[in-house]
Amino acid sequence: MTWDWSAVGDFMPRFWDGLLVTLQALGLGALLAFALGLVWALALRSPYRAVRWPVAAVTEFVRNTPLLVQLFFLYYVLPEWGITLSALVTGVVGLGLHYSTYTAEVYRAGIDGVPVGQWEAATALGLGRVRTWRAVILPQAVRRVVPALGNYVIAMLKDTPMIFVIGVMDMLGQARQFAAETFLTVEAFTVVGIAFIVLSYPASLLLRALERRLVR
DSSP, X not given: OOOOHHHHHHHHHHHXXXXXXXXXXXXXXXXXXXXXXXXXXXXXXXXXXXXXXXXHHHHHHHHTSOHHHHHHIIIIIGGGGTOOOOHHHHHHHHHHHHHHHXXXXXXXXXXXXXXXXXXXXXHHTTOOHHHHIIIIIXXXXXXXXXXXXXXXXXXXXXXXGGGGGGTOOSHHHHHHHHHHHHOOHHHXXXXXXXXXXXXHHHHHHHHHHHHHHHTO
């Protein structure tokens, strides 16, 4: 195997473009996953079956079907119903929706971990239901689950290459295009692989440190 350093230099402008797209998809997808996950978690605790059951059915369906299939559905099937999204928006929605079903379980565990005494204290103080959630329960629950949410961000990062299949030119997409044009596959894919390691490994170390700090 030969290594062509000049090929790496030729690929780098495309790599930076792909990295920016990857980070955009990751950041927006994570925000969507966090927000939707909290909505699902609260809906699953609703006293009304008409709310709980449909949400439970949707989250189970999404959680138990492959992300790749969901991306294809959003990109190729929704236009048949008059809903057309760009490739990047589809990737963000697909990642966010898929991982929201996992973050919902994380939020649920965090809420269940809040001591019963906190609920009783809020009731004794005469706090309303909304204020109890906003001021007492959710701040404690979210603090408990930050490391777990971070782990899903790392998992989402490693799944972002899937958005290439719907035409998003992320890091993998740029590498595939560069390799197809130059036949220099080793250099392009090695750079992308190193980039994922550089992004994910320090993030995992940071999450471990954060978890140790939060559990004190």
